[in-house]
Amino acid sequence: MGKKSFNKSITLLNKAVADELLAIHQYMYFHFHCDDQGYDLLANLFKKTAIQEMGHVEVLSERILFLKGDVEMKIIGQVKKIRDPKEMLKCAAGMEDESAKDYNIWANECSANADSVSKKIFEDLVLDEETHFDQFDTEMENMVKFGENYFALQAIERSKVISSSGPAEK
Numbered sequence: 001m002g003k004k005s006f007n008k009s010i011t012l013l014n015k016a017v018a019d020e021l022l023a024i025h026q027y028m029y030f031h032f033h034c035d036d037q038g039y040d041l042l043a044n045l046f047k048k049t050a051i052q053e054m055g056h057v058e059v060l061s062e063r064i065l066f067l068k069g070d071v072e073m074k075i076i077g078q079v080k081k082i083r084d085p086k087e088m089l090k091c092a093a094g095m096e097d098e099s100a101k102d103y104n105i106w107a108n109e110c111s112a113n114a115d116s117v118s119k120k121i122f123e124d125l126v127l128d129e130e131t132h133f134d135q136f137d138t139e140m141e142n143m144v145k146f147g148e149n150y151f152a153l154q155a156i157e158r159s160k161v162i163s164s165s166g167p168a169e170k
């Protein structure tokens with residue numbers, strides 16, 4: 001076990017790792033299916049976000065090891081097999097909202113246990129998760145504004161790129 005007085009922090013940091021690992025898996029699943037359906041913008045957004053969540057795992061893990069704990073690397077739940085882009089965005093925004101809420105509470109718990117560094121880590125994560133929420137929320141708004149055309153345009157964009165990048169005709 002870790003430094004005794006920091007066991008509570010280690011538990012919370014590991015809970016956050018479990019949360020981040022699920023987000024990485026879920027967003028990569030969304031990335032693969034958006035890519036498969038030709039929705040490049042969403043595919044890239046999910047991949048970019050998954051990479052940022054991986055960075056979060058790293059920050060959390062470094063802190064756990066510093067406190068002489070170990071990184072459990074458990075995943076908090078199962079990947080949802082959602083293939084509809086609107087449902088993906090709804091799911092992702094919900095996950096970000098939950099994480100931000102949890103991290104706010106856990107920042108306060110770390111503070112109450114006189115662990116201001118872990119508190120700061122959670123606070124920084126809240127800011128990132130709120131940004132992620134905002135990005136997914138904006139995409140949902142665009143969908144409402146532009147309807148099915150929004151996705152059709154992304155697919156057309158890809159076709160244009162593909163058709164213009166082939167070898168020139170002889």
Ligand SMILES: [Fe+2]
Pocket residue numbers: 020023052053056099125128129
């Ligand atoms: Fe995260």
Ligand SMILES: [Fe+2]
Pocket residue numbers: 023049053096099128129132
């Ligand atoms: Fe996030």
